[in-house]
Amino acid sequence: MPLVLNEALSNLRPSGIRRFSALAQATSGCISLTLGEPGEDTPADVCAKVREGLAAGETHYPPNNGMPALRGAISEHMGRRGVAFEPDEVVVTSGATEALFAALQAMLNPEDEVIVPMPAFLLYESIVTLCRARVVPLDTSGAGYQIEADVLAAAVTPRTKAIVITSPNNPTGCVLSAESLDAVAELAAERDFYVICDDVYDQLVYVDGYQGFAQRHPELRDRTVVVNSFSKPYAMTGWRLGWLAADAPLVAEIAKVHQYAVSSAVAFTQRAAAFALSTDVSVFRERYRTRCDLVVRALSATGLPTPEPAGAFYAFPSIEEFGLSSEEFCVRAIEEAGVALVPGSLFGGEGHVRLSYACSDEDLEEALARLGRFVGELRRG
Ligand SMILES: Cc1ncc(COP(=O)(O)O)c(C=O)c1O
Missing domain, CATH: 3.40.640.10 (Type I PLP-dependent aspartate aminotransferase-like (Major domain))
Known part of the structure; x- marks a missing residue:
């Protein structure tokens, strides 16, 4: 008799976020805005x-x-x-x-x-x-x-x-x-x-x-x-x-x-x-707040409609205008622009991509500039 595992497992896929992070890591010079984790070490x-x-x-x-x-x-x-x-x-x-x-x-x-x-x-x-x-x-x-x-x-x-x-x-x-x-x-x-x-x-x-x-x-x-x-x-x-x-x-x-x-x-x-x-997390919070403002300004300048983030360290801009699936958009952003995001489809939000700003300020600024250029090129066709 063939050995059978828990059948519920056949409906589970390994984490897509990890998949995109791995793709980013394997792409030389790529800046990753994929992981939802603070870049800082524990105090x-x-x-x-x-x-x-x-x-x-x-x-x-x-x-x-x-x-x-x-x-x-x-x-x-x-x-x-x-x-x-x-x-x-x-x-x-x-x-x-x-x-x-x-x-x-x-x-x-x-x-x-x-x-x-x-x-x-x-x-x-x-x-x-x-x-x-x-x-x-x-x-x-x-x-x-x-x-x-x-x-x-x-x-x-x-x-x-x-x-x-x-x-x-x-x-x-x-x-x-x-x-x-x-x-x-x-x-x-x-x-x-x-x-x-x-x-x-x-x-x-x-x-x-x-x-x-x-x-x-x-x-x-x-x-x-x-x-x-x-x-x-x-x-x-x-x-x-x-x-x-x-x-x-x-x-x-x-x-x-x-x-x-x-x-x-x-x-x-x-x-x-x-x-x-018992420690005060306001230093972290204020850092994210500043980055959040930076992201909102940059995405608005790029013309990507984005729901106003009020917390956490994510933004979720719409990429619907490009007629690409969010997976295609993210693969191309890694390969053509050296910036890694996560497809919205992995969260049940097709037509969007997730950007995590829990990274360093320098990486964030450079990644947003790359994203802006990439979007400009997509628009020019
Ligand atoms: C909404 C949400 N819940 C739970 C978790 C898991 O957190 P933990 O590291 O405590 O397992 C995450 C991690 O990204 C998350 O975003």
């Missing part, structure tokens, strides 16, 4: 705490859900931002990736549906597919990347188990408005589904008055899962540390998945992560 004072952790003998299995000090620091950090979860309602995970995996795995039965406003980070669809459930894409492109109550209502079925919302968004950089959050809240309450808030960019916001879902709708805490990460605001992508928070009965179920998948996050990095939460 030295945070790294120093790892040595402390090792010296203190934190080399043993930690509690499954994380060291009490870190869970306490996370609970306080969320509390300062107006989101109330007790330390016991927090699980320290291997990045937001594992938090999303554990939450969805805990919720989904085969054939369940998860609504994902598009464009979106592709990870959600891959996890849902592995759970043998189904993503129901919600096109937000006609509504300035906001969630409209009637459009959302039309997507809800008796099989709807959850919605995943990302604000600020990857790949658009857009922040969900109060109306969008209210539309989600109203339907989640009325039609009984979970709300998974992927808040990994919530400290990288460049507009006033930002509110996350959990902050605005504490009355729905029994069906809300907040996912967050040390990766982006603290330049800690390689540490693979994040967390999730949810109401005690729900978190107890999600924690079972976490326990059997990874047992616990690494022990000796957890005191450093707690310290990171």
Whole structure:
């Protein structure tokens, strides 16, 4: 008998973002604006705490859900931002990736549906597919990347188990408005589904008055899962540390998945992560804000329509006028202009490309100049 693997895997493709990054790396002199990761190293004072952790003998299995000090620091950090979860309602995970995996795995039965406003980070669809459930894409492109109550209502079925919302968004950089959050809240309450808030960019916001879902709708805490990460605001992508928070009965179920998948996050990095939460990320944020302005100005001068990014470190210009698929545009940009972007099709946003400005200022300026020349040549035919 032939050996058979999990059939859900046949519907999964390796990360397209990595594919384009690899193509950029293999092209001499190419500047890559593909990866969503801070170019900076983790600040030295945070790294120093790892040595402390090792010296203190934190080399043993930690509690499954994380060291009490870190869970306490996370609970306080969320509390300062107006989101109330007790330390016991927090699980320290291997990045937001594992938090999303554990939450969805805990919720989904085969054939369940998860609504994902598009464009979106592709990870959600891959996890849902592995759970043998189904993503129901919600096109937000006609509504300035906001969630409209009637459009959302039309997507809800008796099989709807959850919605995943990302604000600020990857790949658009857009922040969900109060109306969008209210539309989600109203339907989640009325039609009984979970709300998974992927808040990994919530400290990288460049507009006033930002509110996350959990902050605005504490009355729905029994069906809300907040996912967050040390990766982006603290330049800690390689540490693979994040967390999730949810109401005690729900978190107890999600924690079972976490326990059997990874047992616990690494022990000796957890005191450093707690310290990171006490540091001021405004230096990073202001740096990204400056780059964001630069990108918006350059793309507008180039004549590429771009939704105004309000956070994260992405811009998502339209390339529809060229009549190329976003994959073709990106391959040609690498080969002909030496600048690497990510096709919007990988996020369910064909007709656009994603540009990450989490790189150095020099690279960004040169890449934008190259992109401008490339677009000019395309227009000249
Ligand atoms: C929206 C979003 N969620 C989750 C992640 C994964 O983050 P982590 O590094 O914490 O696994 C990313 C990484 O790019 C992301 O953009």
